[in-house]
Amino acid sequence: MIPDAQLESVAHTAARRIGRVLGWCVIVASPLAVIVGLVVLRPSAPAQPPQSVQLLDASEPQGWAEMYVRSWLSANRDDSAGLEAFYPTGMKSTRAVGTQIPVDTSTLSVVSPRPGAWSVMVAANILVQQPDGKHRARLACANASLVGSAEGYVATSLPTPVACPRTRAAVELDYPETAELNGSVGQSVHGFLSAHLAGRGELNRYIAPETNIGAIVPPLYAEVQLLELRTHEQFEPGQAARPLDGTEVHVTARAWGHDALGKVTTIDYALTLVARAGRWEVSRIEPAPLLAGE
Structure with missing residues (x-):
C-alpha cells in the first residue's frame, strides 16, 4: 500500500501537470475561438423554409370553405360539428343525428368581390335519410362567404344553397x-x-x-x-x-x-x-x- 503522505504528493504533482496542460489548451484555442466566433456571428442570409412547408395563401381559401360547408351539413341537435370554428355566431340545428351525412366536397368556383373577401361555391355529395329510413345520395351546392387574410378566415354568414351547374348533353365518342x-x-x-x-x-x-x-x-x-x-x-x-x-x-x-x-x-x-x-x-x-x- 502507498502511504497517505506519498499519495497526497503524487496527487498534487498530477494536478499541477493537468493545470499546465489546460492552460496551454486555452492559449492555443483562444485565437481559434475568436475565429469561430467571427464566423458564427457573421450575418448570413435568412434560412429558406423547407420545401415541404406550405404557407397559408390568403388568395386561396377553398379548403377552408369546403371544411365549413362540411361542418354546416354535419351539424345536428346533439353536435354542432365544430361550426363555431368557421362561423363564431354558430347555429342551433334541430336535425336528428344521422339524417344528413356529407360524403365529399369539392370547390367549383371562387369569386373575390373585394380584397380580403371571397365567395366560394362548394359542391357536396350528401347521404340524406328518406322516410323509409334508407339513405339516398344527393348532390347539393352552396356559396360560402369568407373574409380574412394570411392569418386566418371567418365566415360572414351561414352557407347559401344555390343551383349546381347543369349537366350538358352526352358527348359522342369517335370510336365508330x-x-x-x-x-x-x-x-x-x-x-x-x-x-x-x-x-x-x-x-x-x-x-x-x-x-x-x-x-x-x-x-x-x-x-x-x-x-x-x-x-x-x-x-x-x-x-x-x-x-x-x-x-x-x-x-x-x-x-x-x-x-x-x-x-x-x-x-x-x-x-x-x-x-x-x-x-x-x-x-x-x-x-x-x-x-x-x-
Whole structure:
C-alpha cells in the first residue's frame, strides 16, 4: 500500500501537470475561438423554409370553405360539428343525428368581390335519410362567404344553397368500329386489364417496351370481364390479326370489375395499342377518349 503522505504528493504533482496542460489548451484555442466566433456571428442570409412547408395563401381559401360547408351539413341537435370554428355566431340545428351525412366536397368556383373577401361555391355529395329510413345520395351546392387574410378566415354568414351547374348533353365518342372481344385486339386488351386491375398474369406481356404502366397494388378486383370494345381505326377483314409493326390502334373498352364478394363495378378505358412482332401491346392509357368532330 502507498502511504497517505506519498499519495497526497503524487496527487498534487498530477494536478499541477493537468493545470499546465489546460492552460496551454486555452492559449492555443483562444485565437481559434475568436475565429469561430467571427464566423458564427457573421450575418448570413435568412434560412429558406423547407420545401415541404406550405404557407397559408390568403388568395386561396377553398379548403377552408369546403371544411365549413362540411361542418354546416354535419351539424345536428346533439353536435354542432365544430361550426363555431368557421362561423363564431354558430347555429342551433334541430336535425336528428344521422339524417344528413356529407360524403365529399369539392370547390367549383371562387369569386373575390373585394380584397380580403371571397365567395366560394362548394359542391357536396350528401347521404340524406328518406322516410323509409334508407339513405339516398344527393348532390347539393352552396356559396360560402369568407373574409380574412394570411392569418386566418371567418365566415360572414351561414352557407347559401344555390343551383349546381347543369349537366350538358352526352358527348359522342369517335370510336365508330366494333371490335371482336375474342379477336387479337380484344385478347390483348382483356389480358392487359386483367393484369393491371386484378393482378392476373404478367403485365409486361401486354405492354409495349419502355411503357411506364404498372399493375395496381393491391389489386382492385378479383376478376375483369370485357364487355365492349370499339376502335377509332377501321380494319379490313383479318387485318387486325396480322398487323404490321408500328401500327397503332385507338380503342375504348368497357369492362366489369368483380371484387372479392362478387360485386361488380363498370369501368371504361381509353387505350392506344401498337403492333409488335404480330401482336398488339398497350402503349398508353389515354387521359380522355377521342371525341367526335375533334
